[in-house]
Amino acid sequence: MKIQGTPVVPGVAYGPAVLAREEVPAAAIEAFASVTFPDAAAALSAYDDAAAAVADGFAAKAMSVSGAAAEVLAASAGLARDKGMRSLVRKQLNAGEQLLPSLQIAVEHFAGMFTQMGGLMAERVTDLRDIERRITARLVGVAEPGVPVPVDPSVLLAKDLAPSDTALLDPSLVLALVTGLGGPTSHTAIIARQLGIPCVVGATGAGRIADGTWVLVDGTTGLVVTGADPEESRTLAADDAVRRDAIAGWSGPAATADGVHVKLLANVADVPTAQTAAHAPVEGVGLFRTELSFLNRADEPSVEEQAAIYADVLAAFGQGRHVVARTLDAGSDKPIGFATHKGEENPALGVRGLRLSFDNPDLLDRQLDAIASASASSGVETWVMAPMVATVAEAGEFAAKVRERGLKPGVMIEVPSAALQAARMLEVVDFLSIGTNDLTQYTMAADRMATDLAHLTDAWQPAVLQLIAMTAAAGVTARKPVGVCGEAAADPLLACVLVGLGITSLSMAPAAVRPVGAQLGRVTMADCRRAAEAALAALDPEAARIAVRDALA
Incomplete structure (x- = not known):
């Protein structure tokens, strides 16, 4: 039996299936x-x-x-x-x-x-x-349902996984992860990337696989196979393990085979992730999710509290590497008691991100004060970007506040209107960072968790790539950096396309840095441009992946 799902984390694995227990007896x-x-x-x-x-x-x-x-x-x-x-x-x-x-x-x-x-x-x-x-x-009075701990290395199968289960998976025991539901930007997919576990989501039919069945999983193509030849499958998995071992030795800095430099950065959320990322071959942080210090708080942390947290994150990188801090990205799926608007009919399209400052400007001012204080005390170059920016006027007002504090301003490109006006955005800010998760969702008008729409919530969609290309071209013209900090940056194959489109930096979970860097080192800039052209010409994500693999072969 062959099941086609959506590839999330590349890698080949072969092992017995272990089924997640999802229901209470x-x-x-x-x-x-x-x-x-x-x-x-x-x-x-x-x-x-x-x-x-x-x-x-x-x-x-x-x-x-x-x-x-x-x-x-x-x-x-x-x-x-x-x-x-x-x-x-x-x-x-x-x-x-x-x-x-x-x-x-x-x-x-x-x-x-x-x-x-x-x-x-x-x-x-x-x-x-x-x-x-x-x-x-x-x-x-029974144990909470969840993921069993395999005795031997296994392939974990589930209809769907809650983040609480995915977060605690042991990569030494879970060879690969396959879910019947979910999309490429779901929380499960994001955490799987952080752990570096080969992962396929939206694999409709995976529920028919019995516990203990040997399964071949290809996280690059999204193919899940039962009944495959055991010897051939073990060889494929072993070859992939050798490839991954070689990748583990990659030490940066990133460049194409013909010497074109590509800045690889890390996504971090707190001090532990910053300390882990600091030991990875990265040139800094492309996305510091500052909202972690706000979650589960009934009251807003003081400027001093925020500054202390931010300073510890910045200090992990020391001088010589810069950190891009994203201001409070609350609302929608990340409600915060003291900031989020209650009772919104559609919070995903409501008051979230920078929009929280529209009727509460002091909230943003205090956070910027804290970031400036942390930057000054740590001596680390700090850039600041705002999420959910939709207009040039919003970008200009935010940039003025950031420059008043001696920091470098930028905005995230998550809303299609911002991508369409990227050239004008760069007239008022110093850099752009593309959040491909939200940009894809809003461009394709498709919920990230709608399995039936997983083919739409895929950053390989030509329409999304067109918006990325437009944004990157604006950066080339303005001679200002344009990066990608969404999940698309962690895909080694898509990374080549992004670089070919003109993206100057890629920010990702530390576990994804070496695979991306190693892949870029195997291709030339001309190869990347050909890959970009092939992806843009494709009619759908699957065709785009095939075309790019052929272009880079």
Whole structure:
């Protein structure tokens, strides 16, 4: 059997399938149905205890990881503690409903609301279902469902994985990851890239693979095969392991085979990820996600608190390497209590990112003060960019604030209007950074977690590449840097296309740096330009990948 999915993390693996346990045992749920509570208050108290235990579990996991994994786990902890969810459970209990049905009704309400909102909020439905299963397990007295720990190195198969499960995968035991649902920019895909585990998502039909079946996974082509010749499959996996070992020895700096320099940078979110990235062959940080220090805070951190956190991140890189800090990217799937607008009908298209400063300019001013203070105390060159910029006027106002503090201003290209006006944007800012995850989502009008639309939420889409090409060309004309800090930068094949389009820097999870650098070193700039032309001429992502592989062969 051959199943075609969407490739996320390149690599070839062959091993026995291990299936993720996704549901609470039906027998335990049936037994709990006979449990009675004295009144609605007692039932709500049981819910509170279970929800708190689940939230504490997420928080504890967040403390043991870093970067994107810590970010999504912290967000899941906040969702488990959500007062709106509790209020709806209480309402059902007061109306005479039993506890488990009350929880189910509350989850269905929010799942429907998130789905209707679309965009990044739709992605939270997976997290919400995970929380429901975990609270249910706590209530009925069984272990929380999740990913089993393989005894031997295995291929993990799942209908879908919550970030809480993906974040804790052990790359020494999980050879590859295959999910039936999800898209290339989902949280699961992002964390898989951070871990460096070969990954294929949107592999419809993977659920038909039985536990223990030997599976060949190609994270470059997105092909998942059962019944493949064992000897040939082991040879393919072994050859790929040799290739990856060779890549592990790549030490930078990045350049094409004919000596054209390409700046490779790291994406970081906190001090641990910054310290890890500092030891990678990178020339600095292309995306410092500053919002991690805001998550799960009921109140805004002071300027001094923020400055201390930022300074520690900057200090990890020392002088000689620069750090690009992104201002608060809150809203949509990353709600923050003191900043995010409540009750938005469609938060993915609402007040998020820079837009939070429109009616609360002091929030941005205080963060910029903190970044400036951290830059001064650490002595590290600091660039600052704003997310979700849609107009030249917004870019100009932001740039003025940044320059007042002696820092270098830029904006993220995530909204198609910003890409269309890239040349004018560069008249008021010093650099651009393309966030391909959101740019793809907004360009293609497709939810990132809609499996049926995974072919649309793919940065290989020619329309998305056209916008990237337009933005890069504006940078060449203005002689100003244009980078990519979205997940597309971590794809070695797509990296060649981006460089061929004129992108000057690529920022990614540290685990992706060596594969990208090694790939660029095998091709010339002329090869990259041919690859870019081939990708732009293709009609869809799969055709684009094939055309680029042929162009670089």
